[in-house]
Structure formats: C-alpha cells, structure tokens
Amino acid sequence: xxxxxxxxxxxxxxxxxxxxxxxxxxxxxxxxxxxxxxxxxxxxxxxxxxxxxxxxxxxxxxxxxxxxxxxxxxxxxxxxxxxxxxxxxxxxxxxxxxxxxxxxxxxxxxxxxxxxxxxxxxxxxxxxxxxxxxxxxxxxxxxxxxxxxxxxxxxxxxxxxxxxxxxxxxxxxxxxxxxxxxxxxxxxxxxxxxxxxxxxxxxxxxxxxxxxxxxxxxxxxxxxxxxxxxxxxxxxxxxxxxxxxxxxxxxxxxxxxxxxxxxxxxxxxxxxxxxxxxxxxxxxxxx
Amino acid sequence: xxxxxxxxxxxxxxxxxxxxxxxxxxxxxxxxxxxxxxxxxxxxxxxxxxxxxxxxxxxxxxxxxxxxxxxxxxxxxxxxxxxxxxxxxxxxxxxxxxxxxxxxxxxxxxxxxxxxxxxxxxxxxxxxxxxxxxxxxxxxxxxxxxxxxxxxxxxxxxxxxxxxxxxxxxxxxxxxxxxxxxxxxxxxxxxxxxxxxxxxxxxxxxxxxxxxxxxxxxxxxxxxxxxxxxxxxxxxxxxxxxxxxxxxxxxxxxxxxxxxxxxxxxxxxxxxxxxxxxxxxxxxxxxxxxxxxxxxxxxxxxxxxxxxxxxxxxxxxxxxxxxxxxxx
Amino acid sequence: xxxxxxxxxxxxxxxxxxxxxxxxxxxxxxxxxxxxxxxxxxxxxxxxxxxxxxxxxxxxxxxxxxxxxxxxxxxxxxxxxxxxxxxxxxxxxxxxxxxxxxxxxxxxxxxxxxxxxxxxxxxxxxxxxxxxxxxxxxxxxxxxxxxxxxxxxxxxxxxxxxxxxxxxxxxxxxxxxxxxxxxxxxxxxxxxxxxxxxxxxxxxxxxxxxxxxxxxxxxxxxxxxxxxxxxxxxxxxxxxxxxxxxxxxxxxx
Numbered sequence: 044x045x046x047x048x049x050x051x052x053x054x055x056x057x058x059x060x061x062x063x064x065x066x067x068x069x070x071x072x073x074x075x076x077x078x079x080x081x082x083x084x085x086x087x088x089x090x091x092x093x094x095x096x097x098x099x100x101x102x103x104x105x106x107x108x109x110x111x112x113x114x115x116x117x118x119x120x121x122x123x124x125x126x127x128x129x130x131x132x133x134x135x136x137x138x139x140x141x142x143x144x145x146x147x148x149x150x151x152x153x154x155x156x157x158x159x160x161x162x163x164x165x166x167x168x169x170x171x172x173x174x175x176x177x178x179x180x181x182x183x184x185x186x187x188x189x190x191x192x193x194x195x196x197x198x199x200x201x202x203x204x205x206x207x208x209x210x211x212x213x214x215x216x217x218x219x220x221x222x223x224x225x226x227x228x229x230x231x232x233x234x235x236x237x238x239x240x241x242x243x244x245x246x247x248x249x250x251x252x253x254x255x256x257x258x259x260x261x262x263x264x265x266x267x268x269x270x271x272x273x274x275x276x277x278x279x280x281x282x283x284x285x286x287x288x289x290x291x292x293x294x295x296x297x298x299x300x301x302x303x304x305x306x307x308x309x310x311x312x313x314x315x316x317x318x319x320x321x322x323x324x325x326x327x328x329x330x
Numbered sequence: 331x332x333x334x335x336x337x338x339x340x341x342x343x344x345x346x347x348x349x350x351x352x353x354x355x356x357x358x359x360x361x362x363x364x365x366x367x368x369x370x371x372x373x374x375x376x377x378x379x380x381x382x383x384x385x386x387x388x389x390x391x392x393x394x395x396x397x398x399x400x401x402x403x404x405x406x407x408x409x410x411x412x413x414x415x416x417x418x419x420x421x422x423x424x425x426x427x428x429x430x431x432x433x434x435x436x437x438x439x440x441x442x443x444x445x446x447x448x449x450x451x452x453x454x455x456x457x458x459x460x461x462x463x464x465x466x467x468x469x470x471x472x473x474x475x476x477x478x479x480x481x482x483x484x485x486x487x488x489x490x491x492x493x494x495x496x497x498x499x500x501x502x503x504x505x506x507x508x509x510x511x512x513x514x515x516x517x518x519x520x521x522x523x524x525x526x527x528x529x530x531x532x533x534x535x536x537x538x539x540x541x542x543x544x545x546x547x548x549x550x551x552x553x554x555x556x557x558x559x560x561x562x563x564x565x566x567x568x569x570x571x572x573x574x575x576x577x578x579x580x581x582x583x584x585x586x587x588x589x590x591x592x593x594x595x596x597x598x599x600x601x602x603x604x605x606x607x608x609x610x611x612x613x614x615x616x617x618x619x620x621x622x623x624x625x626x627x628x629x630x631x632x633x634x635x636x637x638x639x640x641x642x643x644x645x646x647x648x649x650x651x652x653x654x655x656x657x658x
Numbered sequence: 659x660x661x662x663x664x665x666x667x668x669x670x671x672x673x674x675x676x677x678x679x680x681x682x683x684x685x686x687x688x689x690x691x692x693x694x695x696x697x698x699x700x701x702x703x704x705x706x707x708x709x710x711x712x713x714x715x716x717x718x719x720x721x722x723x724x725x726x727x728x729x730x731x732x733x734x735x736x737x738x739x740x741x742x743x744x745x746x747x748x749x750x751x752x753x754x755x756x757x758x759x760x761x762x763x764x765x766x767x768x769x770x771x772x773x774x775x776x777x778x779x780x781x782x783x784x785x786x787x788x789x790x791x792x793x794x795x796x797x798x799x800x801x802x803x804x805x806x807x808x809x810x811x812x813x814x815x816x817x818x819x820x821x822x823x824x825x826x827x828x829x830x831x832x833x834x835x836x837x838x839x840x841x842x843x844x845x846x847x848x849x850x851x852x853x854x855x856x857x858x859x860x861x862x863x864x865x866x867x868x869x870x871x872x873x874x875x876x877x878x879x880x881x882x883x884x885x886x887x888x889x890x891x892x893x894x895x896x897x898x899x900x901x902x903x904x905x906x907x908x909x910x911x
Binding site: 341342344345346349521522524525526527528529530532533535536537539540541542543544545546547548550551554558 | 712713714733734735738739743744746750751752753754755758759760762763764766767768771772773774775776777778779780782783786789790802803821822824825
C-alpha cells in the first residue's frame with residue numbers, strides 16, 4: 044500500500060512536471076502583458092507534431108527532436124506575436140480570449156489536415172524505456188527523465204530571472220510596466236523574447252508529452268484547461284507558483300484517477316474553484 | 331469633428347427614442363413567422379435556432395451588458411435541460427410548469443454561484459466560470475444513475491402545450507413554443523436593458539471602478555443579472571429537452587459555452603438582437619456545411635473569430651449599425 | 659443642545675506600503691461648508707489620503723468620522739451613501755455612456771432605484787430632470803447626448819464633477835479637478851466649485867497656488883505623508899517651512 048502510494052505520488056509528480064513545462068511560459072507572459080493567450084496549448088501541440096515529424100519523417104534522434112520542437116514553437120509564436128497578438132494587448136480580455144480561441148480552432152484543423160485525427164506515437168531511445176528500481180520501487184525511466192528536464196528548466200529559469208540582465212528586465216517589467224518603461228526598457232521587445240521562450244517551452248512540453256498522454260489535434264484544447272488551471276492556481280508571473288501549482292495538479296489528477304476513479308476528474312475542477320474562491324489571485328499571485 | 335444637434339430640447343424624448351421598438355425589430359418578428367409557411371422542412375432547425383438564440387440572449391445580458399466574461403454558461407443551459415427531463419421522467423410532462431421549474435432551479439444555482447463570481451476578475455473569473463461548467467459536466471457524467479451518463483437521458487415525454495398543441499413530427503408546435511419563449515425572453519430582456527438597472531449594468535461594463543464612487547452596490551447588481559441570466563439559460567435548456575425529448579451530456583459541455591460566445595460576438599454584444607442574428611448565421615452555416623468534417627468547420631469558425639475580433643469588434647450587427655449611421 | 663459635529667474628521671490616520679510610510683498621523687477636521695485646499699509636493703501622499711478617506715484603501719490605524727459617525731471600516735459605497743463623494747485626478751468615467759445617462763445612473767443609484775429592472779428608465783422623470791439640471795449647471799447640456807468618449811477633455815473634467823454632484827454629497831473631495839485643463843478653463847471650473855451650495859464641505863487638491871489662495875478658506879500642507887501645517891492662506895503663504903519644502907522648490911508664487 045505504501046509503495047503503491049509512492050508510485051502514484053511519483054507518477055503524479057512526473058505528470059505535474061510535464062504540465063509545468065507546458066504552462067510556465069504562459070504564466071510569465073500573462074504576468075508581463077496581461078494577455079490571455081488561450082493558444083498557448085496550441086504551441087505545445089505544434090512542438091509535439093514537429094518532434095513526430097523530425098523523428099519519424101527525418102529519422103532524427105529523440106534528443107535532437109526536443110530542441111527542434113522548442114525552436115519551432117518559439118519561432119512561430121514570435122511571428123504570430125509580432126504580426127497579430129500585439130494588436131490585442133490594449134483591447135479587452137474578451138477579445139483576447141476569442142481571438143486566441145480562434146487560433147486554437149485553426150491550429151486543430153490544420154493538424155487534422157496534415158496528420159489526421161489518429162494518436163501519434165514515437166519510438167523512444169532504448170535508454171529511456173523501461174524502468175529502474177529505486178529503494179524497492181519500480182520507477183519509469185522516462186518519467187525520471189521528465190522530472191530531470193523539468194528541474195533543469197526550473198533551475199535555468201530561476202537562475203536566468205535572478206541573475207541575468209534579461210531576467211532583471213523581465214522582472215522589472217512584470218512588477219511595474221510603467222516604471223520599467225520610464226527606466227528606458229523596451230517592454231515590447233522584452234515581451235517578444237519572453238513570449239518566444241515561453242511558447243518554446245510549451246513546444247518542448249508538447250514533445251515530451253507524446254509518450255505520456257499522446258498527441259492528437261485536440262491536444263491544444265485538452266491541455267489548455269490543465270495549463271490554465273496551473274497558471275490561475277499558481278498565480279500570474281510566478282515561476283514558483285507554476286511549479287507548485289503544476290505539481291499539485293499533477294498529483295491530485297493522477298491520485299484522484301487512481302484511488303477514486305468515479306470522481307477523479309471531478310476533483311481537480313473542485314480544487315480549482317475552491318482555490319480561486321479563497322485566493323482569487325492564485326496561491327502565489329501578488330496582484 | 332462636426333457638432334451635431336447643437337441644442338437639446340428634451341432629454342426625456344432622447345431617452346425614449348432609445349428604447350422605442352424599431353421598424354427592424356418588428357420586421358424581424360414578422361419574418362420569424364415565415365418558417366411556418368415557407369420553409370416547413372426547416373422547422374426543426376428553426377426551433378433549434380430559437381432555443382439557442384434565447385441562450386445567447388441570456389449570455390448577452392451578463393457578457394454584453396454587464397461585461398462579465400463567462401465561458402461556463404452551458405452549466406445553466408444543461409441544468410435546465412436535465413431538470414426538465416427529470417421532471418418529465420418523474421411523471422409530470424406538462425411543459426409550461428416544467429419549463430418554469432427548470433428555469434428556477436438553474437436560477438437558484440446561478441444565485442449561489444454568483445456569490446463567487448462577483449469576487450473575482452480577469453483570468454480568475456474566466457477560470458471560475460469554466461471550472462463550474464467542467465465541474466457540472468463531470469458531476470452529470472459520474473451520476474449516471476440519475477442522468478444516464480454518456481448515453482443521455484432517454485424516454486422524456488412532454489404533454490401537449492396548454493393541453494392542446496401536441497408536439498408533432500414536423501415541428502410546428504415545437505417551433506411555435508420555442509419562438510414564443512424567445513419572444514418573451516427578448517421582451518423581458520428589453521425591459522431590463524432599458525431600465526435603470528440596465529443602465530447600471532452598462533455602467534459596470536464601462537467602468538467598474540467608478541461604480542462604488544457613485545454609491546453603487548455593483549456586486550448586488552451583478553448577482554441579480556447573473557441569476558436572471560441563469561434562469562433564462564435554464565429555460566432555453568428546458569426547451570431543448572421538451573422539444574427533442576432527450577437530454578445529452580453535451581448540453582453541459584465547454585463546447586456549448588464557447589459556441590454561444592462565438593455566436594454572440596459574431597452578431598455583436600450588448601445589443602440583444604446581435605445574439606439572435608449571430609445565432610442564426612452560425613447555425614444556418616453549420617447546417618449548410620454539415621457534410622464537412624467538424625474539424626474543418628472549426629477552421630472556418632476560428633478564422634472568422636480572428637477576423638471579427640480584429641476588423642469588426644462590434645460584431646456584424648454593430649458594424650451594420652455603424653454603416654447606417656455613417657450614411658445618414 | 660448637541661454640539662455641531664464636523665462634516666468630516668480624521669484621527670491619526672496611518673498607512674504604509676511595506677517600509678514606506680505614505681500617510682503618517684493625519685488628523686484634521688472639515689467643518690460644514692468648508693472650502694479647504696490640500697497641497698503638498700509630488701509624492702506627499704495627497705491622493706493616498708483621499709483614497710483612505712473614501713475607503714478605496716484601508717488605513718493601518720486611525721479613524722475616519724463622517725458627521726460624527728465612524729466609517730473607518732465601511733466600504734466606499736456606504737460612505738458615498740452617507741454623503742462622502744470624490745472625483746478622480748485621472749478621468750474615471752463611462753466612455754460609452756452619454757453624460758445624461760451617466761448622471762442619471764448616479765442619481766438612480768443615490769435614490770436606490772438602480773436595481774429596478776421592471777421599470778422603464780424613462781419613467782424616472784424627476785431624476786431625468788435633475789440630471790439635466792446638473793448638466794446645465796455645469797454647462798454640459800449641449801453635449802448631454804453625446805458619448806462621453808467623444809467629449810473634449812475639459813468637458814470630461816466637468817462631467818467628473820457632475821457625477822460627484824449627482825450623489826448629493828455633504829463632503830466633496832476633489833482630486834485635482836482641473837488637472838490638465840488650460841489655465842483660463844480651470845478658472846471657470848473653480849467658479850463652478852465656488853458656486854456649490856454653502857452646506858457642502860469641499861476639500862480640493864490643487865497645484866496652482868493662485869487658485870488655491872483665491873478659493874480656499876484654509877489650507878492643509880502635506881509633506882511626506884504627514885500634516886506640516888494647517889492654517890489660513892495668509893499664514894501658509896508666510897510660513898518659511900512651507901516656502902522651503904514646497905513653494906520655494908517648485909517656484910510657484
């Protein structure tokens with residue numbers, strides 16, 4: 044029983060880390076521009092399909108497909124940001140919601156057109172398959188890999204935000220845009236870079252997710268709900284918030300579906316409403 | 331800018347003109363009778379449109395007038411639909427009382443939910459409305475002993491309206507019933523938006539920060555309109571149950587919440603008839619393109635959404651009104 | 659006989675943001691019918707003080723009394739209903755409503771008629787007449803039916819005042835009513851303020867010292883969150899400390 048619990052906790056944490064990679068970019072961009080980008084999940088899907096194409100079509104190794112997914116999502120997102128999204132920063136949240144939902148619809152249709160509605164699979168390299176025994180528990184190797192990647196990203200993000208010049212600028216812009224602008228920072232440019240990085244991470248998350256949750260054209264919608272839960276529960280603009288929000292959601296989701304399958308999916312929504320009721324700005328939100 | 335109407339004689343008259351029935355409105359209602367005579371084969375579609383339009387008008391009251399962005403209104407539609415179905419399954423198939431009870435039940439849930447809704451804004455608001463909707467969906471899904479789960483609620487029976495008009499296969503009674511409900515809903519909504527309460531709602535939409543500074547209990551107003559809107563959405567759901575004799579889980583789905591917002595924005599928010607026009611265009615187009623793979627249908631909807639948001643933020647009806655004004 | 663209470667009284671109001679004290683121990687009284695000015699250099703905490711008095715922020719300590727009744731914990735809306743109204747330094751209007759609608763909205767809220775969804779707006783005849791009367795008084799009658807966002811800035815400032823007047827205030831806090839208005843127009847704006855009914859107590863923030871000295875019967879000088887001096891204009895004008903921290907530096911007068 045204890046070992047079962049430990050396995051569920053581990054799987055939940057791994058799923059949570061996947062959600063973290065998918066959503067942390069949205070949290071930062073939302074905190075920065077207050078731009079509600081429901082198309083964030085679609086960038087995850089894009090990354091997933093890029094990885095599938097790279098591996099199956101071009102025969103790239105898995106470890107080369109991951110950065111390709113990151114770069115493709117980052118590149119296309121910044122293109123969309125510069126041409127379309129930036130027109131909506133000043134308009135109301137309804138317009139942002141509708142426009143980005145429109146993007147998700149179009150993306151899903153394009154994915155169907157190119158790849159059909161079937162679930163995509165990829166062949167992991169041998170060293171990521173199977174499981175290893177740690178302290179008497181059999182843990183999936185790939186899940187350990189995901190956790191390691193997510194922790195590395197967290198480390199990089201925290202280090203980058205705290206120690207680098209770009210990080211300092213992003214933090215200043217998140218805290219107070221007007222002051223940042225007054226200090227001569229080019230907030231638009233900072234945002235474009237952040238947007239690209241955040242969407243790139245979503246793309247990487249999408250590629251990582253194929254093995255765990257699969258990939259089909261509804262990915263953008265399905266995981267959008269998870270991503271939004273992470274962001275709103277964790278609080279906007281907070282890396283730590285997204286980390287804990289994602290871990291909490293991942294564990295609750297997996298544990299709920301494992302121990303109480305009848306109400307498993309019900310549980311996370313209840314959690315969402317309850318947390319937002321008590322803390323409308325999320326667990327780590329400041330404004 | 332040119333100065334228009336340099337002196338204003340009578341503010342009463344100006345306000346009265348804003349709430350008067352226009353020629354277009356009357357023409358619209360006359361035209362709404364056409365399916366009875368000209369397009370009988372489309373009667374079932376017409377009643378679907380009337381029901382969805384009522385739902386869209388209920389969303390317009392909170393979203394278009396009070397400015398509360400909701401992605402979860404299907405919750406009330408679905409609650410109304412299931413209530414009406416369950417009342418009928420319990421042995422009471424009288425439609426009018428069933429409709430009223432279903433609407434009141436949805437309104438009660440809306441009233442309770444409104445205490446949470448008025449506490450939050452922005453992303454949290456969108457997420458809470460969405461969360462409620464998903465929650466209700468999962469609840470209905472897991473309570474299959476009551477709701478029939480994914481199979482839906484079968485064997486709903488509805489008695490003749492007023493004991494006279496039997497629901498017929500061609501859909502005459504269904505359309506008449508749905509159209510009458512839409513008409514009543516619109517008359518009521520008109521009354522609301524042209525009242526002092528309606529003015530307060532627009533004030534909330536335009537600048538919620540100013541409202542307390544003029545002594546407004548705006549949260550109370552929001553709770554009131556949210557409840558009214560929930561009743562109306564519940565009635566729309568009940569109409570769907572009573573005219574189709576089944577209830578399916580997708581009455582509660584996120585897709586329905588999103589679709590109705592799309593229709594509303596397409597037609598134009600904050601003008602009641604925008605909701606109706608948007609619904610007609612959306613549903614007729616979907617019917618005409620029903621052979622299309624739903625994925626491709628959403629491609630066009632998505633593209634349309636992007637275009638409407640970027641190029642005609644006031645919706646189709648709003649843009650037409652603007653054109654008409656420019657030509658004056 | 660009951661002693662006459664001041665229209666507004668604050669007692670030792672304090673407020674900090676983190677380690678920054680923005681309001682320190684502010685105590686003052688605004689008698690009925692007062693015409694007081696609140697002055698001080700930028701960042702002195704003038705707007706914060708108004709936000710505290712109107713309830714948009716909560717003080718860390720201290721009390722606020724309106725007509726002798728404590729309102730320190732009351733929400734903004736309740737204070738407005740008891741006769742404490744403000745205007746905003748940055749226009750806080752309803753862009754898509756017309757002035758007649760905006761003022762009518764404020765009057766309906768005041769009369770507790772705003773929740774009546776069954777009654778047509780046009781049936782509030784007395785309220786409509788009153789709205790139009792207020793707009794006429796502020797010389798906005800001609801633009802009463804134009805959307806607010808299309809009005810020139812100066813008229814929007816007047817509408818800001820019209821909204822406040824529609825609540826029938828006993829205490830009116832004006833946060834730089836003439837902010838951004840050219841000098842000749844701002845005099846006209848202040849003549850409207852001067853013509854307000856004698857029983858309304860007015861506290862206004864203003865940077866133009868000519869206006870302050872000609873309209874205020876008493877001046878409160880706020881420096882880094884605390885009251886430096888409260889006195890008649892002549893005294894303030896002659897006070898060396900005020901000269902140093904405020905007038906001297908900025909170079910007015």
